[in-house]
Amino acid sequence: MSLVFAGICSHAPGITGRAHMAEPALRDEFYAALRQMSAELHATKPDALIVVAAEHFANFFMNNMPAFALGMSDEYQGPIEDPEWLKIERRKIRGNAALSKRLIVEVMNSVDVAYAEEWKFDHGIMVPLHFLTPAYDIPVIPANINCQGPPLTPLHRAWAFGEALRHAADAVPERIALVGTGGISHWPATPDSGKVNEAWDRELLDRWSRNDRQALLSYTDVATYRDAGQGGFEIRTFISVAAAAGGRGTIHFSKPIPIFAVGCTVATMNIACRT
Amino acid sequence: MSLVFAGICSHAPGITGRAHMAEPALRDEFYAALRQMSAELHATKPDALIVVAAEHFANFFMNNMPAFALGMSDEYQGPIEDPEWLKIERRKIRGNAALSKRLIVEVMNSVDVAYAEEWKFDHGIMVPLHFLTPAYDIPVIPANINCQGPPLTPLHRAWAFGEALRHAADAVPERIALVGTGGISHWPATPDSGKVNEAWDRELLDRWSRNDRQALLSYTDVATYRDAGQGGFEIRTFISVAAAAGGRGTIHFSKPIPIFAVGCTVATMNIACRT
Amino acid sequence: MSLYGLQKFLYELNRDARVQERYRDDRAALLTQYPLTDEERAAIEAGDIGLIYVLGANGQLLMHFAAYLGMPWADYIKAMRDGIVTHGPVRAGVYTMTTGMDEKVAGV
Amino acid sequence: MSLYGLQKFLYELNRDARVQERYRDDRAALLTQYPLTDEERAAIEAGDIGLIYVLGANGQLLMHFAAYLGMPWADYIKAMRDGIVTHGPVRAGVYTMTTGMDEKVAGV
Ligand SMILES: [Fe+3]
Ligand SMILES: [Fe+3]
Numbered sequence: 124m125s126l127v128f129a130g131i132c133s134h135a136p137g138i139t140g141r142a143h144m145a146e147p148a149l150r151d152e153f154y155a156a157l158r159q160m161s162a163e164l165h166a167t168k169p170d171a172l173i174v175v176a177a178e179h180f181a182n183f184f185m186n187n188m189p190a191f192a193l194g195m196s197d198e199y200q201g202p203i204e205d206p207e208w209l210k211i212e213r214r215k216i217r218g219n220a221a222l223s224k225r226l227i228v229e230v231m232n233s234v235d236v237a238y239a240e241e242w243k244f245d246h247g248i249m250v251p252l253h254f255l256t257p258a259y260d261i262p263v264i265p266a267n268i269n270c271q272g273p274p275l276t277p278l279h280r281a282w283a284f285g286e287a288l289r290h291a292a293d294a295v296p297e298r299i300a301l302v303g304t305g306g307i308s309h310w311p312a313t314p315d316s317g318k319v320n321e322a323w324d325r326e327l328l329d330r331w332s333r334n335d336r337q338a339l340l341s342y343t344d345v346a347t348y349r350d351a352g353q354g355g356f357e358i359r360t361f362i363s364v365a366a367a368a369g370g371r372g373t374i375h376f377s378k379p380i381p382i383f384a385v386g387c388t389v390a391t392m393n394i395a396c397r398t
Numbered sequence: 399m400s401l402v403f404a405g406i407c408s409h410a411p412g413i414t415g416r417a418h419m420a421e422p423a424l425r426d427e428f429y430a431a432l433r434q435m436s437a438e439l440h441a442t443k444p445d446a447l448i449v450v451a452a453e454h455f456a457n458f459f460m461n462n463m464p465a466f467a468l469g470m471s472d473e474y475q476g477p478i479e480d481p482e483w484l485k486i487e488r489r490k491i492r493g494n495a496a497l498s499k500r501l502i503v504e505v506m507n508s509v510d511v512a513y514a515e516e517w518k519f520d521h522g523i524m525v526p527l528h529f530l531t532p533a534y535d536i537p538v539i540p541a542n543i544n545c546q547g548p549p550l551t552p553l554h555r556a557w558a559f560g561e562a563l564r565h566a567a568d569a570v571p572e573r574i575a576l577v578g579t580g581g582i583s584h585w586p587a588t589p590d591s592g593k594v595n596e597a598w599d600r601e602l603l604d605r606w607s608r609n610d611r612q613a614l615l616s617y618t619d620v621a622t623y624r625d626a627g628q629g630g631f632e633i634r635t636f637i638s639v640a641a642a643a644g645g646r647g648t649i650h651f652s653k654p655i656p657i658f659a660v661g662c663t664v665a666t667m668n669i670a671c672r673t
Numbered sequence: 674m675s676l677y678g679l680q681k682f683l684y685e686l687n688r689d690a691r692v693q694e695r696y697r698d699d700r701a702a703l704l705t706q707y708p709l710t711d712e713e714r715a716a717i718e719a720g721d722i723g724l725i726y727v728l729g730a731n732g733q734l735l736m737h738f739a740a741y742l743g744m745p746w747a748d749y750i751k752a753m754r755d756g757i758v759t760h761g762p763v764r765a766g767v768y769t770m771t772t773g774m775d776e777k778v779a780g781v
Numbered sequence: 782m783s784l785y786g787l788q789k790f791l792y793e794l795n796r797d798a799r800v801q802e803r804y805r806d807d808r809a810a811l812l813t814q815y816p817l818t819d820e821e822r823a824a825i826e827a828g829d830i831g832l833i834y835v836l837g838a839n840g841q842l843l844m845h846f847a848a849y850l851g852m853p854w855a856d857y858i859k860a861m862r863d864g865i866v867t868h869g870p871v872r873a874g875v876y877t878m879t880t881g882m883d884e885k886v887a888g889v
Contacts, residue, residue, distance in 0.1 A: 141854060179841040184792045185785060186517075187462055190510035195460075203796060208848045228549050235465035235510035235555055240677050243796070271841060273875065274503045280510055312840025313876060314861045353875050416746060454733040459684045460677060478688055483740045515785050518688065546733060548767065587732025588768060589753045628767050 126292040127167040128300035129368035130160055130391040131331075131361050132255070134176065135306060136246035137383040139210045139253060144382045156376035156389040157254035163391060164255055169300035171219055172261045173226075173288060174248050175364065177305045177357040178271040181245035189237035190276040191284050193230065194265040195223040201244030201252075211249050219262040222297055226264065229291035234284045239265075251304045261300070268363065270305065270356040278340045281359035285366025289397065292367070303364035305357030306385040308350065315352065317381035323350045324377065324386045327358060331390070332372035334365050354385065369395035401567040402442040403575035404643035405435055405666040406606075406636050407530070409451065410581060411521035412658040414485045414528055419657045431651035431664040432529035438666060439530055444575035446494055447536045448501075448563060449523050450639065452580045452632040453546040456520035464512035465551040466559050468505065469540040470498040476519030476527075486524050494537040497572055501539065504566035509559045514540075526579045536575070543638065545580065545631040553615045556634040560641025564672065567642070578639035580632030581660040583625065590627065592656035598625045599652065599661045602633060607647035607665070609640050629660065644670035676729045676765045678708035682717065683725075683734035686741070693741070722749060723756020729766030784837045784873045786816035790825065791833075791842035794849070801849070830857060831864020837874030 142150060164172070181203045183189060199216045206213045220240070230236050242265050244252070252263065268284065269276045292299035307327050308320035330338040339362050347355040365372070370393035379386045417425060439447070456478045458464060474491045481488045495515070505511050517540050519527070527538065543559065544551045567574035582602050583595035605613040614637050622630040640647070645668035654661045682704070685692045695703040704714055716724040720742045725735055739749040763769050790812070793800045803811040812822055824832040828850045833843055847857040871877050 137854075180788075180792050180839065181796065183462055184789060185513070185515045186789070187458055187464060187467065187512050187514050189462060189464055189512040190506065192462065204845060205848055208845075224549060231465065231549060231552055231555065235551070235559075237462050237464040237512055238460070238549065239462050240460040271839065271875075274499060274506060274513065276510070277506055280506065284510075312844040313834075314858060314865065316858055348875075412746075455680075455684050455731065456688065459681060461681070479737060480740055483737075546731065546767075587736040589750060589757065591750055623767075 125298065126289055126301060126367060126394050127169055127298045128164050128391075129364050129370075129394055130164065130301075130389075131303045131305075131364050132157060132160065132251055132389050133306060133383070133385050133387045134247045134250045134304040135309070135311060135383050135385040136204065136209055136250065138250050138387070140208055141382050142210065145380055149378065149380055153376055153378070153380065153387045153389070154254065159375060160389050160391060161255045161257070164300055164302075167300060168298060169261055170297035171222055171264055172256065172300045172302065173264045173266055174251060175266040175268065175301065175303040175360045176247035177360055178267055178269045179245050179247055180271065182239065182242055183267065185272050188269055188272050189267070190269050190280065191234055191236040192239050192267040193223060193227050193236050194218060194242045195227060195238045196220050196240050196242060199242050199244055199263065199265065202249040203243035203245050209246055209249065211253050214259070216244065216252065216259055217262045218264060222262075222295065223264050225295050226288075226291040229294050230287040232287070233290075234280070234287040236284075247304055251302060255302065268359045270359050275344060275356055276359060278342060278359060278362055281362045282336065282340060282366040285363035288363065289367040289369070293397065301364060301367055303360035305360040306354040307358065307388060308352055309354035309385040310352035311354045311384045313352070316384045318352065319379035319381070319386040320351055321379060321386065328374055328377060328388070328390065331361055331365055332374060334369065334371060334392070336366070339365060364392065368392040369397065400573065401564055401576060401642060401669050402444055402573045403439050403666075404639050404669055405439065405576075405664075406578045406580075406639050407432060407435065407526055407664050408581055408658070408660050408662045409522045409525045409579040410584070410586060410658050410660040411479065411484055411525065413525050413662070415483055416657050417485065420655055424653065424655055428651055428653070428655065428662045428664070429529065434650060435664050435666060436530045436532070439575055439577075442575060443573060444536055445572035446497055446539055447531065447575045447577065448539045448541055449526060450541040450543065450576065450578040450635045451522035452635055453542055453544045454520050454522055455546065457514065457517055458542065460547050463544055463547050464542070465544050465555065466509055467512040467514050467542040468498060468502050469493060469517045470502060470513045471495050471515050471517060474517050474519055474538065474540065477524040478518035478520050484521055484524065486528050489534070491519065491527070491534055492537045493539060497537075497570065498539050500570050501563075501566040504569050505562040507562070508565075509555070509562040511559075522579055526577060530577065543634045545634050550619060550631055551634060553617060553634060553637055556637045557611065557615060557641040560638035563638065564642040564644070568672065576639060576642055578635035580635040581629040582633065582663060583627055584629035584660040585627035586629045586659045588627070591659045593627065594654035594656070594661040595626055596654060596661065602636075603649055603652060603663070603665065606636055606640055607649060609644065609646060609667070611641070614640060639667065643667040644672065675708060675710050675713060679713045679717070679725070679728060680730055680734055682707045682709070683730060683738050687734060687737040721756075722752035724760055726753040726768070727756045727760040727763055729764055729768065731766060783816060783818050783821060787821045787825070787833070787836060788838055788842055790815045790817070791838060791846050795842060795845040829864075830860035832868055834861040834876070835864045835868040835871055837872055837876065839874060
């Protein structure tokens with residue numbers, strides 16, 4: 124039927140895996156914002172949830188690194204990481220292969236997405252699901268953008284991917300929800316882990332909330348790396364959501380939690396009519 | 399510097415693997431046309447040869463099926479098949495990772511290609527190389543289009559890929575040659591193996607030679623399957639070459655050789671100035 | 674999902690010497706790694722090329738399995754034809770639309 | 782090509798229980814399957830997280846190897862810092878531009 128929900132959130136593995144090491148009040152405020160987003164998501168009664176995640180070398184490697192990928196299976200698994208490490212139990216997650224295929228065929232008209240008939244979700248999808256669909260009651264369609272192994276997907280193509288997802292969502296009879304997940308500035312899994320550039324994050328989220336296409340696409344990878352770390356490359360997932368929703372965003376939570384190695388973010392965006 | 403050569407040819411494994419079972423005069427006429435194409439190719443003094451091949455499940459599978467892929471390695475191997483079966487010895491083939499990367503970055507501006515830092519060439523690349531660069535004296539950059547596992551790459555995106563390759567070739571200082579390989583109508587590896595629809599092939603090659611974009615893109619997969627078999631889906635590689643070269647084509651050889659399971663084709667296209 | 678498992682087995686057997694080794698030495702354990710129906714597993718165990726074709730495996734995967742089993746080209750083509758006679762039309766995959774089998778156009 | 786081999790080893794170890802089994806039982810043979818320099822092979826054999834970081838492995842691969850070796854998060858961060866002190870700046874990969882290491886922003 125249409126895109127019925129659009130949001131973004133963080134996915135760092137520390138959010139669940141190192142929960143016990145965080146300042147409790149700050150952590151719980153963040154968790155509450157995620158739960159509030161979960162309620163808003165469910166209120167739109169989606170038939171499927173597309174999660175646009177960032178490459179972490181869980182399913183794909185440089186022997187065949189897709190710029191974009193979409194899952195096409197009735198069932199996925201996750202987490203691929205040690206469940207003890209992530210503190211999320213391993214389980215099966217329902218998908219919808221037939222719906223995936225119809226969406227992929229639509230997307231392929233403008234964006235050359237790789238399709239994947241199996242997919243082991245990593246923290247990039249499991250952490251968001253853990254909070255947004257804790258009962259795993261909405262079929263998931265995973266999507267991926269290469270934010271990790273250069274040559275990275277260009278930002279303007281991430282925008283095109285969002286537009287293609289929107290067209291596809293509007294072309295199928297189902298109600299589709301969309302969540303983009305990624306860090307903003309962060310230096311995950313490096314000696315600088317925990318560092319956050321708050322000013323850079325504020326500026327990024329301001330551009331995102333205003334849905335300022337030109338400003339969002341004006342970042343270069345060199346400047347992003349300098350100011351926001353290699354984790355900053357994950358802004359591609361947020362850019363896709365802005366392109367898909369087309370409306371204005373509302374930031375529900377945005378504070379650094381250093382032990383989670385990221386400025387934790389929860390935001391939603393209203394769905395504008397397509398022009 | 400620019401695209402300096404563009405051509406197309408068949409790649410069926412029978413061309414080498416079942417050579418002894420073919421009618422000698424017909425086979426030798428076909429081989430001579432391939433050797434003539436090799437001479438024309440070498441005369442343009444290319445620094446690298448991009449081979450646009452068709453998916454055969456040698457390197458990629460439905461767990462991550464790229465619409466388009468490009469190799470990014472200094473060295474490849476082939477054939478992945480039993481060398482006895484293909485009657486081509488296994489060997490290393492020189493690539494050029496740095497050049498690949500520059501081309502990929504250019505292509506990615508408009509086409510979302512997967513990159514691959516390793517690649518085992520199958521008959522789709524080894525059979526053409528066996529005739530076109532028998533001394534393996536030109537570095538190869540492999541490219542792939544999904545013509546095999548639905549959802550297949552749309553024809554208009556194959557055209558866009560050819561345009562992107564042309565832009566990329568014109569953007570680098572090296573001299574680039576381009577060969578697209580595929581069958582036209584054929585039913586490879588089925589009980590109908592050996593069947594060829596000569597009228598359909600003539601029409602396809604006519605559209606290709608005239609570089610008639612609209613006519614080339616008007617095929618539907620349903621009609622192609624009906625008239626030209628699942629092997630007909632490989633017209634995508636020929637379409638990419640037409641888009642890249644932009645000129646008129648010359649058919650040097652086009653005759654069915656049933657034991658090779660394909661209407662054997664050798665053709666070149668002149669390189670038009672980009673508009 | 675099941676044709677997916679059958680084809681993935683063929684894909685990995687075709688390209689991976691270690692999988693070929695396990696196919697020889699430890700076949701049952703190897704096959705438990707793929708989501709297969711009993712019919713698919715039995716067809717693989719028996720090297721029944723005709724049935725695997727009818728089950729929908731793509732020929733770009735299947736022809737190498739036939740070659741791996743030592744089957745000459747003509748026998749491979751015949752096995753697919755016999756498969757259709759014995760088991761009926763192709764049930765899944767890209768060949769489900771394949772029609773007549775009365776022509777022997779390849780001459781084998 | 783060599784960092785590629787190092788990272789591919791980490792990728793396959795992270796996601797494949799059979800590779801983990803061979804890592805325990807038959808490490809030397811397993812490692813011959815990857816194109817590795819002597820330094821890379823020795824770093825893997827020794828579980829030298831600091832050196833592997835300096836050699837350029839992506840943290841999205843390396844952090845799971847550290848966890849697999851039983852290394853707590855704080856030790857993993859420290860091992861990378863120590864690696865830079867011992868072996869100098871990161872030599873390849875996306876972290877070659879990484880700068881100072883005087884901040885302990887994660888508090889570990
Ligand atoms: Fe991430
Ligand atoms: Fe082919």
